[in-house]
Amino acid sequence: MINKINSVLFLSALVGMSSFFLFLPKQKLSEGEKRKLAVFPTFTFDTYLNGTWADSLDEFVDDHFPFRNKFISMAETFNSNKGIHLTHQEKIFIGKKRRGNTTNEEDTTHAKMNFKDDFDEAYSGSLLILDGSVYPVGGGNPKMSRFFSAMLNEYADKLRRRTRVLSAVAPLSSAFIPALKYRKYNTQNKETLLAIKSSLTNGAIFCDVFNELDKHANEKMFFSTDHHWNATGAYYAYVAFCRGAGFTPVDRDKMEKKIKYNFLGSLYQLTRDPSVKANPDTLVYYVPNVTTTAVRYNANNFDRPTKATVFSHASSGGNTYLTFLGGDAPLIKITTSVKNGKKAVVIKNSMGNAFAVYLISHYEEVYVLDFRYSNHNLLQLIERNNINDLIFALGMYGAQSQGTIGMMRRLATNNGVPKRKSTVQSDSNKVARPVKDTLKTN
C-alpha cells in the first residue's frame, strides 16, 4: 500500500508540475531580477547540432517553471538556514556562471530596454559583503583609463571650439568601504580615475568626481543593495561637474526632498544574501525647482516620441532606481524652464541617470543618451541642436572596457540603423571580458 502511495504521489507531482508548466500563461519579464525571461527557442538544424537549442530550451523551462518566484523565495530561506549567521558579517560572494549560448535575437538587441543593465550582463568577479552592504572588490586599472581618455580626446578634437567635452566618471563603491583594511581600494579608485585626467590632451575637461566624493566619505553615497550610487553620491558628482564646467551648484536645501523606503537592488538580487535583505536601502532624493517636459525617442530616429519624466516618483521596491529618468532609454530630451540658451548632451549608462537629473538647473535643453542602446548619430545631434556641453557621465567600468568605449566611439558614426546582431554580440562580449581584479558595474 505504501509503495502504491509513494508511486502515485511522485507521479502526481511530476504530472502536476508538467501540466502547470504547459498550461499556465508565461511571463515575459522578471520584475525581481530585472530581466527578460527566456523566449521559446526557434528550432534550426544548426542550433540543434551545436547544442544551443537544447540549452535555450532548458533555459526556457527554468525561466517559466510554475511558481518560480515562490520557489526562488523558498530557496532563499533554505540557503539562509544552512548554518548560523554571525552578527558582524564579512564575506566574499562569487557570482554564478550563467548558462551559456543564449543567442535569442531579443536578448542581443535593444529590446531588453529597462531590464538590461550591463552590470548584470557583465558581472564577473567577487563581491564583498560587509555588515549587510555589498561592494565590488577592486578599483579599476589605471592602465585601462587611457582608452577612455583617447575617446574623449577624439570627441574634443572633432568638436573643438563649438562644444565642450566633460568627463564625470563615477568611482566604485569599493572606494568608500567603511573599514581601514580596504583603504587600498580607495587609492586604486583614485588612481584609475586620475589616470583619465593625465591622458586628456586637447581641451576635454576632467571633473574630479572622486575627490569630491572622497571629501564626504563618511556619508552614504552608494546603495548597500544596488550597484548604483544614490542621490547623495550623484549630487557630489554634480558639484564636481559644476566646478569643472564653471557653474555654481544648486544647494540641496533649495530642492524638494523626497524619500523612498525598502529598496532591495541588483546586488541583493545577485547575492540573495540574508544579511543584505535585512538591510534594505532608503532613497533620499532631491528634485530641483525647475519645470520640465521630457520626451523619449526610440533607438534609431526621432519618430513618434513618447512622454518621459525626469523623476518617476511612483517607482518603488526593486525598481526604486528607476526614480531617475524613469530608467534607461536610448535618448531622452528634457526641456527646462531655465532660459539661458544652453544645451547639453549627457552620454551615460545607468549610473548617469541619478546625476543627469541635477543638470536641469543649468541648461535649457538636456539630451540624455544611453550609449548602450542608442543608434543616433551624436555629432549630428550636437550640430543640429547647437549643443554647448557634451558630458560623459558613467560608472567606472564603462570607462574601463574597450567594448563600452567602442560603443561611445561609434556614436560619432551611427546612422540610425540598428547594429547588426554580430556587432552587438561582439560588443557585449567585450563588455563581459573581465578586467583584472575588477567587477564590471555601471
Next chain:
Amino acid sequence: MVFSSLTFIYLFLPLALFFHYLSPNKLFRNISLTAFSLAFYAWEEPMWIYLMIFTAIFDYYMALLIERWRGDRKAKIILLVTILVNLSLLIFYKYGGFLYDNLSAIGQLPFDRPQNSLPVGISFYTFMVISYIVDVYRGQLKAQRNPLNFLMFISLFQHLVAGPIVRYSQIGSQVDSRSIDWTGFSNGISRFCIGLFKKIVIANVAGALVTKYLDAGFNDLSTIEAWFGITMFSVQLYFDFSGYSDMAIGLAKMFGFDFDENFRHPYAAQSVGDFYRRWHISLGKFFRDYVYIPLGGNRKLQLRNIMIVWLLTGIWHGASWNFALWGLYFGSFMIIEKLLEKFLKKVPRFLRHTYTLILIIFSRSIFYFVDFGQLKSFVGNLFYSTNSVSIGFKSDLFEHIFWFILVVLMCIPWDEIYPSDTKVNKEATRYYHMLKPAFNIAMLFLATMLLVNSSYNPFLYTRF
C-alpha cells in the same frame, strides 16, 4: 540532458514513463525506451550519436560472429579486432589531443591536432561493450540476437552518460523481458529522490564552496582554507557521482532494470584498498575482471599488475598526466598496504580511517588541478602557507554548519554499524518505509526549489 534538470524531471521523465507503460507489449516498450534513450543522448550530443550507434551495431555483429566461431581461432581474432576497434575509438576521441601534444613534443607530426570534443559517455559505453564481447567470447554469455535490444542495452539513458558500467550479464535477461511491480517502481522512486537530494542539496552546495576556494585565487589560500577547499571537493565528487549513480539505479528500477551498486560508503574505508572496493565499484570490477586477473592477478607478478591497473584507472579518468599520476599514487599505496598488511591490521581502526581519509582527500588535489604548476602551488599551500585566512572564511564555516553535520551523517555507514538483523536497523527501516512517500516528496520539492534559478549544473563524471 542531465538528470538534475527541470527539463528531465518534469518533461522527459513523465513522457518516457508514459510511453513505456502505455502498452504491455515487450517490443513496444523496448522501442519506446530506445527512442527516448537516443533522444536523451541527442539532446546535448547530437553530433556524437552516430558514434554510439556505430559502436552498438559493430559490437552486435562481432558478438554474433564470435559466437558462431566459438572455439575456433577466428573467434579470438574477431575478439581482438573488436577490442582494438573499440579502444581505438576511445583513444582517438578521448586521448587524441593528449597523444598529439606529447608526440609532437618529440618531433613534428605530419597531421593536425584532433579538434573533436569528448563524446559524452564514451568511456562508459566502450567498457560496457568490451565486457560484453569478452563475456561472449568466454562463453559466459549468449550473444544478443535482437539488434534493437542490443542498442537499447548500450543506449539506456539511465547509464549512458556517466555509468555505472553495467554489464550485459547483469541485465541481459531484463533487456529481453522485464516485469515491474509497485514495490520495484516505488523503490526506484525512493532511490531517484535520494540521488537528486545528494546532487542538489549536497554536491552543488559543496561545488559552490569549491569554486570559491579552489578556483578563485587558490594561490592566496591559507593552509586551513586549502584543506577546506579540497575537502569540499572530496564531498562534491562523492555526492555528485554517487547521487548520479543513485538516480541511475532508481531510474533503472522504474523501468524494470536492476543495476548493481556503484558506491558503498567510501569515506568509511579503512584502507586505500578498501576505499576502491567502495568507490565506483563497477569500474573497479571491470579492471579486476578484464585486466587484473588476465594479467595474472594475485598469482603472478601481483605488484606489477596492481600498478598497471591503477595507471589505467587513472588514465581512464582523463587525458592528462595528472590522472596518470593520480593512478600511480593510488597504485603505490595499494602496494605499500600489501607489503604492510600484517602491521596495518594491528593499527587501531580510528587511525586507519584517519590515514585513509587524509590520503584520499589529498589525492583529490591531483584530480582537481590538471596543470602541474597549479598543483605544485596548491600542494605547497596544503603543507605550508604564509597567507592569512581570507575574508569570509569564518562566515562560510558558520553559515554551513548544519549542512556540514548533514554531510557527515550521510557519509557514515549506518547499515554497517547497524546491520539488517539488528533491532535498530529493523525499526529504522520500518519507519522509513512508512514515511518514504513524504520523504520523497520533500526531497523532490527541495531539489526543485533549488534547481529553479540555479545555474547549469552538470555531473562531474560526465566529463570523464
